[in-house]
Amino acid sequence: MLAKTADARQTADRIVAEAFFRAGCQAAEPAERLEYLDLALQAWPDEVRFRFHRAIALWQTDRLDEAATELAIVAAAEPERPKAAFLLALARLALTDTPAAGTADLSPTEAATLDLIGQLLQGEAPDPDGAIKSPAGGSGVWPALALMITDSSAAPVADLGRAIRTVGGRGPRKIVEYYHGVAAMRAGDRSTADQAWHRAWQAGFRTGWVARNWQSLIRETAADLAEAGQWRKVAALHERTPHPVTDPGLAELLAIASDHIGYAAAKKGSWHQAADHWMRARDLAPTRQRIQNLALAAEQEDDWITAAESWREMVRRRPRKPDHPDYLTDSQVAGIWTHAASCYDNVQESGEAVTCLKTALKYAETDVDLRLKLVEALLDNEQEEAAENELDRVLKADANNLEALILLGTLRLGQWGDVRPLWRHALTIAPHDVRVRDGLAMAHLEHLSRAKFLSRKKIESELRAALEELPDHPDVLIRAAELRRIQGRGNEARDLLLRALAAAPTDVRAIGTIMHDMLHVAPGDEGLALMEEIRRIPKMLPPFWIDQGRRALQCAMEREWVIRLFDEAIDLARRQGASGERRGGKQDTPAATLIHVFDAIHNAQGDSDLLDHYAEIIGREVPDSGAVQYIEAHRARFFDEDVDLAKRLLKEAVRKASRAGEPGVEDAASEELHMLTLSPETSDLLRRMMELFPDGPPDPRELENLPDEFFEDLFS
Amino acid sequence: MNSSKTSSHRDTPSQTLVDPYAVLGIDRRAGNEEVRRAYFELAKQHSPETDPERFQAIRAAYDALRTDEGRARAGLFLLQPPAPLPTRRRPSYDLDVHPSDLVRFALESELATLSLRDDFREPSLTDE
Numbered sequence: 001m002l003a004k005t006a007d008a009r010q011t012a013d014r015i016v017a018e019a020f021f022r023a024g025c026q027a028a029e030p031a032e033r034l035e036y037l038d039l040a041l042q043a044w045p046d047e048v049r050f051r052f053h054r055a056i057a058l059w060q061t062d063r064l065d066e067a068a069t070e071l072a073i074v075a076a077a078e079p080e081r082p083k084a085a086f087l088l089a090l091a092r093l094a095l096t097d098t099p100a101a102g103t104a105d106l107s108p109t110e111a112a113t114l115d116l117i118g119q120l121l122q123g124e125a126p127d128p129d130g131a132i133k134s135p136a137g138g139s140g141v142w143p144a145l146a147l148m149i150t151d152s153s154a155a156p157v158a159d160l161g162r163a164i165r166t167v168g169g170r171g172p173r174k175i176v177e178y179y180h181g182v183a184a185m186r187a188g189d190r191s192t193a194d195q196a197w198h199r200a201w202q203a204g205f206r207t208g209w210v211a212r213n214w215q216s217l218i219r220e221t222a223a224d225l226a227e228a229g230q231w232r233k234v235a236a237l238h239e240r241t242p243h244p245v246t247d248p249g250l251a252e253l254l255a256i257a258s259d260h261i262g263y264a265a266a267k268k269g270s271w272h273q274a275a276d277h278w279m280r281a282r283d284l285a286p287t288r289q290r291i292q293n294l295a296l297a298a299e300q301e302d303d304w305i306t307a308a309e310s311w312r313e314m315v316r317r318r319p320r321k322p323d324h325p326d327y328l329t330d331s332q333v334a335g336i337w338t339h340a341a342s343c344y345d346n347v348q349e350s351g352e353a354v355t356c357l358k359t360a361l362k363y364a365e366t367d368v369d370l371r372l373k374l375v376e377a378l379l380d381n382e383q384e385e386a387a388e389n390e391l392d393r394v395l396k397a398d399a400n401n402l403e404a405l406i407l408l409g410t411l412r413l414g415q416w417g418d419v420r421p422l423w424r425h426a427l428t429i430a431p432h433d434v435r436v437r438d439g440l441a442m443a444h445l446e447h448l449s450r451a452k453f454l455s456r457k458k459i460e461s462e463l464r465a466a467l468e469e470l471p472d473h474p475d476v477l478i479r480a481a482e483l484r485r486i487q488g489r490g491n492e493a494r495d496l497l498l499r500a501l502a503a504a505p506t507d508v509r510a511i512g513t514i515m516h517d518m519l520h521v522a523p524g525d526e527g528l529a530l531m532e533e534i535r536r537i538p539k540m541l542p543p544f545w546i547d548q549g550r551r552a553l554q555c556a557m558e559r560e561w562v563i564r565l566f567d568e569a570i571d572l573a574r575r576q577g578a579s580g581e582r583r584g585g586k587q588d589t590p591a592a593t594l595i596h597v598f599d600a601i602h603n604a605q606g607d608s609d610l611l612d613h614y615a616e617i618i619g620r621e622v623p624d625s626g627a628v629q630y631i632e633a634h635r636a637r638f639f640d641e642d643v644d645l646a647k648r649l650l651k652e653a654v655r656k657a658s659r660a661g662e663p664g665v666e667d668a669a670s671e672e673l674h675m676l677t678l679s680p681e682t683s684d685l686l687r688r689m690m691e692l693f694p695d696g697p698p699d700p701r702e703l704e705n706l707p708d709e710f711f712e713d714l715f716s
Numbered sequence: 717m718n719s720s721k722t723s724s725h726r727d728t729p730s731q732t733l734v735d736p737y738a739v740l741g742i743d744r745r746a747g748n749e750e751v752r753r754a755y756f757e758l759a760k761q762h763s764p765e766t767d768p769e770r771f772q773a774i775r776a777a778y779d780a781l782r783t784d785e786g787r788a789r790a791g792l793f794l795l796q797p798p799a800p801l802p803t804r805r806r807p808s809y810d811l812d813v814h815p816s817d818l819v820r821f822a823l824e825s826e827l828a829t830l831s832l833r834d835d836f837r838e839p840s841l842t843d844e
Contacts, residue, residue: 014839025832049835059823083826090826094819113822121815141821149813169828175821182811207817209810216807223804252802259798266795289796296733296795328792335789 017044030060174203308343474504545569591625592664626657736777
């Protein structure tokens, strides 16, 4: 049983080995054949024929020593194998230059071939009577080669030309082609030499001298064409040239041709073509100028990564000796690295931009503007600590650098500690700079936001300090008003709010807060007077008043005020509709405004009477706008919990709004319809986020400041 | 194609291909004096009042080239013309017959008459 198992295994191994052997025989390249033969021998180590063919593959891959070893094994194991003894003798002759001993197993032709080769290797003229009867046929080859060896000027072009036609096999023919070319070159016939070497190369004859000779010949041709300015013909020679191009002169000529063609393309604005040619030139013979052109072409193509990499390559390849004509000064090197950073910046590769700017600074350590650029890049790359360190470095060198003070002040806002001294210093340098004033205001407000940790006396002194430093900053005034209101000092609060309005008469954000806070402080005539004043501000829009109504609802203000504010939005929409005013291409029509009011009431959890009130107005004033269907969809969704009906109604709303030319209604209905296609959880989450941040996506810092409980609640 | 957002704080690479030498109509080898002369000539012809856009371009070119360092820096961001042809050297050819080629020819000639299929075997399923 065991014996049968062993036999079966052995048979299987032999089948596998045979398969590898046959696969190797089909391989075109000797290296690949060698791999298969190695596998065959692994499966069947004792098989001599594999070693024989392996020897040939080794020889063809220039591993003659190993080939000779294998042939010796073969010759010893299978002396009757045809050609084994001859090849072994030939290998030994090639390795030692001396005739091999023991040629008794060779045929007369084989022995004569070895004798001839031995003589030629010694530089001796062959015996004219011993005309070699080489199995290669084409007996003209050996005499021709022998003649060329003994007479360095001999050029048997015709003989070798005839021999090519009679030599059997691609293998020997390629060698004859090559020497046909050598003979032609000896005779001064460049054209025949060129064709012959081309054919030899194509056939796979690729020794060093073949490559060198042929490249030299192509270089001569290229130089002739280049002198005549025929750049495309020069460039076309690249296709025929052996790769890689190892002749530096040829490489440079081909590169110059590509330079010219690329330059002409660039002048016509064909940057893609120009880049292709310059890339070829760069690959052939890289120079700073070629890489520079490549970088510029890539920029024109908006290929910023390629551009940046080219700039970096250019600066890496620069000559280091100061007397070199292409030497770059430190300032230039810094300039290139900075430019490369800009390229990365264009595609938001902030990490690479940081690397480039840091390198630039090595060549321009005292360049403050450059260091500030690095700070920006570090911030883009979320490396805030590193950015702070760089800003500290700038300020050490120049304590009054305004940009650095502003950046550092902004970075440190929100951090523990008092950042106001920094902003105060900036204010002494630039008292009217809006960024500085806003920064100091924020710093004060942050400080005051920690008011619960401060005593009342401290709060007062901080507030006084803030108002002294920024007497007309609206945010400070608003915050001061809020504090006064909390303290029950309503009149002072009102005055501060009016001062805030005077300080920022067109700042819609501030005005919104002022209006709302005024309703808390003085909802009566003062509130009405303020509304009147706001009405006079040009370009106020309905959403402002809708937001006021929403906030009033959320603060549980008097219903009268809630309706007044929402009605103000609707009246404004009516007035603007009559005058044809538009905002951002869309119109805040009465219909659109009404549904936004409806939504605001719903989102602020206003009572159903209020909803009904505006539903009735919608039905009465804008029945064909799609708004009716919109609010009916709302009822279907939230009261009847009939999502399918809601979807149908919203689709109808979209259709009606489109027909009526109501883009605001159409968009709102489409959005709601989209929300209904989301899962209920996602839809609900989105809706809650929209309620919390009605003005759009929050600043990430706002989110950071929210307590953990908020997120737990949101995701519960 | 990558997006082309450009930070306002950094260089604007897409503008670097304006050739200040071409704007001033001078050679790239021009020195300080020649740059100055060209600028004043052109500024007379295209004053800020009569041709503000052109004057701006002329002024920008002058600012870029008025110092040695400025010219060195400007040169880094200009298209470079093709390199001149190198001095022509007569190539040398290896026109000898290489000994290894003789051996190789003999080898290839032998292999040309070798049939690989003659060495194919059909493995037997029993041990012979």
